[in-house]
Amino acid sequence: MTATLAAVLWDMDGTLIDSEPIWIAQQFVLAEQHGATWSTEQGLALVGADMHDTARAMQAVGVDLDSVELVATLERAVIDSLRETVLWRPGARELLSALRQRGIPCAIATTSSHEMAELVASAAPDGAISVVVGSEDVTRTKPSPEPYLRAAELLGVRIEQCVAVEDSPNGLASAVASGAATVAVPNDAVLPEAGAFTTWPTLAGRTVADLAALLG
Template sequence: MTSRLAAVLWDMDGTLIDSEPIWIAQQFVLVEQHGGTWTREQGLALVGADMHDTAVAMQAAGVDMDAAELVAALERRVIESLQLEVPWRPGVRELLAELVREGISCAIATTSSHEMAALVAAAAPDGAISVVVGSEDVARTKPSPEPYLRAAELLGVRARDCVAVEDSPNGLAAAIASGATTIAVPHDAVLPGSGDFLMWPTLEGRTVEDLRGSMSNTVADSEGSV
């Protein structure tokens, strides 16, 4: 018998939406505008990182801006891109729509800003995402479990009764520490080969029943059922 699925807690960048290429492209632009150099590898290394860490790395690469100003400028560029089009990851919209039909709540827990996450939530199927936790909504961002614990609290559920979906090492650490059943869906970031999480190659074709089943599956059965 599968466990009760109270809610689904979603990472955003790279999990709900394919935004990492946008982030990295805008990192290139800012660094080059300041006469520095940047590589895709540097951008990928920051997937799932706290925005302060991103600012420090870009300052080291030559961006002569205050950290807060740098983060604001970078996020503004990404938001402007998302306002034109939200690049959903495969299977996400279909799964969100099924969660709505099943009456299962969802939240976003992200290291990006609340504004950006709210934009994505508004573009999701109607009623799919009712809670947003951005970087400024918590004292500690991922890999701390605080974003996921806060998201569960706002939904009125326990994190251990939720499934969290992630794509980065920091995000996995946060989700696992929160007590949520954790599913890794690889994208740009290099993930651990094993751990206290399930590995799904994609969300395409996945169902609410798969999410429920993940709560009683073992890590050894990480491919899950389709």
């Protein structure tokens, strides 16, 4: 018997929105400003990582900023870009609308800032995303399960009745450890071939029933 779907918990960058290219582009800009060398491969390796891991990686190649300033500079540049346009991943906005129509709440659980997640939530179909958990809202970010557990807590639902949607190895580890049924939707990051999750090539064409079936 399939359990009742209480909520859907979404990763943001690369899952809901196509923001990873923006992050990597801004990493290149920051590296160039400091006379450092950066590569697309280095950027892709940081998909789903804690922002302070990104800071350490960029400092290691010669970006002469402390971690707090480096993270703030990168995030401000990405936020400014998202204020102009939010590029949704295929099927994401449609699935959010369908969940809203069925009265199933959604949350964002992200390693990016609360401010950035709120911006994306406000661009989603009206009322579709009711809870946001950003990096500063938890004591441990992904791959810790805390972001997903916190999102479920704020929604007032049991994590075992939630589906989490992810696109990165750290995110998958976080979601699986939380106890949520987990679906991987590959994007830029290289994901494990197998694990305690289901892989969908895309969200396009997926339905609320497909999400609920993951709890079976």
